[in-house]
Amino acid sequence: MIHTPHPHTPQQRAPSGARAVVVDAPGRHRIVSGPRPEPGPEEVRVAVHAAGICGSDRELYEGTRPRSHVRYPVTPGHEWSGTVDAVGEGVDARLVGRRVVAEGFRACLRCVRCREGATTLCLRGYDETGFTQPGAFADVLVLPARLLHPLPDGADLTAAALLEPAAVAAAAVLAAGVRPGDRVAVVGAGTLGVLAVQLLAAFSPGELLAVDPRRARGELALDAGASRAGTPDEVARERGAFDAVLETAGAPGTAGDACRLARPGGCVVLAGALGDGAEGLDPLRLVLGQLTVRSVFGAPSAAWSYAVRAFTEGQLAPRALVTHEYPLDRFGEALERVRDDPAAGKVLLRP
Numbered sequence: 001m002i003h004t005p006h007p008h009t010p011q012q013r014a015p016s017g018a019r020a021v022v023v024d025a026p027g028r029h030r031i032v033s034g035p036r037p038e039p040g041p042e043e044v045r046v047a048v049h050a051a052g053i054c055g056s057d058r059e060l061y062e063g064t065r066p067r068s069h070v071r072y073p074v075t076p077g078h079e080w081s082g083t084v085d086a087v088g089e090g091v092d093a094r095l096v097g098r099r100v101v102a103e104g105f106r107a108c109l110r111c112v113r114c115r116e117g118a119t120t121l122c123l124r125g126y127d128e129t130g131f132t133q134p135g136a137f138a139d140v141l142v143l144p145a146r147l148l149h150p151l152p153d154g155a156d157l158t159a160a161a162l163l164e165p166a167a168v169a170a171a172a173v174l175a176a177g178v179r180p181g182d183r184v185a186v187v188g189a190g191t192l193g194v195l196a197v198q199l200l201a202a203f204s205p206g207e208l209l210a211v212d213p214r215r216a217r218g219e220l221a222l223d224a225g226a227s228r229a230g231t232p233d234e235v236a237r238e239r240g241a242f243d244a245v246l247e248t249a250g251a252p253g254t255a256g257d258a259c260r261l262a263r264p265g266g267c268v269v270l271a272g273a274l275g276d277g278a279e280g281l282d283p284l285r286l287v288l289g290q291l292t293v294r295s296v297f298g299a300p301s302a303a304w305s306y307a308v309r310a311f312t313e314g315q316l317a318p319r320a321l322v323t324h325e326y327p328l329d330r331f332g333e334a335l336e337r338v339r340d341d342p343a344a345g346k347v348l349l350r351p
Helices: 055-062 163-176 191-201 215-224 232-238 254-261 283-288 301-312 328-340
Strands: 017-025 028-035 043-053 079-087 099-102 140-144 148-150 183-187 207-211 228-230 242-247 262-270 292-295 322-327 346-350
Touching: 017 328, 028 328, 043 328, 055 328, 079 140, 079 163, 148 301, 163 191, 163 242, 163 262, 163 301, 183 191, 183 254, 191 207, 191 215, 191 242, 191 301, 207 215, 207 232, 215 228, 228 232, 232 254, 242 254, 254 262, 254 283, 322 328, 328 346
Parallel strands: 183 207, 183 242, 207 228, 242 262, 262 292, 322 346
Antiparallel strands: 017 028, 043 079, 043 140, 043 346, 079 099, 099 148
């Protein structure tokens, strides 16, 4: 069960009129409230509309995320949408009232990797909203204005809360270099996989296969644009058949499954959050098959721009992936839903 600390636990300072979930340490969280924070120079304050819970938030709560990639106590929440309600010095006041999403990585924009466009490899080190900086499991969020991606006035903010995983899917699609007519497979039809299918369908692939042991997830992938769906057992005989394979599940054997599906000289992109115990990456298979293996962790600015544009133009429609919504003060219940309900899709907190 999720543990809520005793009410006499010392409270972290937080904004009056604003609430936030604070995870003090693995397995311990509380709701704090206080004055609304004011944005500093070059910052904005966003009223959060919705924030999604994903596997990495579970890792943060359960203490299994690498310690270099979390800083307790912290307010989680890296998948979100909202509306700008205040701006700091040096920020265009016309942003107030705009619907927005924002990049999570706090890159320096000055190092060699950033100047190449690889902002998720910033040499200053890892720093991300919701893990090392306060996130969006809160009424309001303050962050640098340069990270914002404005949305159209009529944008569906509930659907837009999924633009962070969509940007990761976009990074994987861009890394795969898919061309029209290619045979493409997506291993894993969770949120990330279905969003990848939607983006890949726009490339008019010759075939677009979704692989997932859950029939219901395969049906979602078909609705998203996959030409067919199958379980791992059903597609096991199709070794070496696909020009590009995107792995989005992060399960122990899915990286190996993806490599076995790729044709000689094909490309495999690992985008799922692989944990300890991942298996199946055979160096001999990689060398003899001359496979190109890419990996994705987070999304650089170019992938964010691609995902936001696809959403704005109607090529990306993530709303159907949302299955549950909870108020902020039911964070514990929402987290249990993500952990224990295999039928749950994207679970949102709604401040």
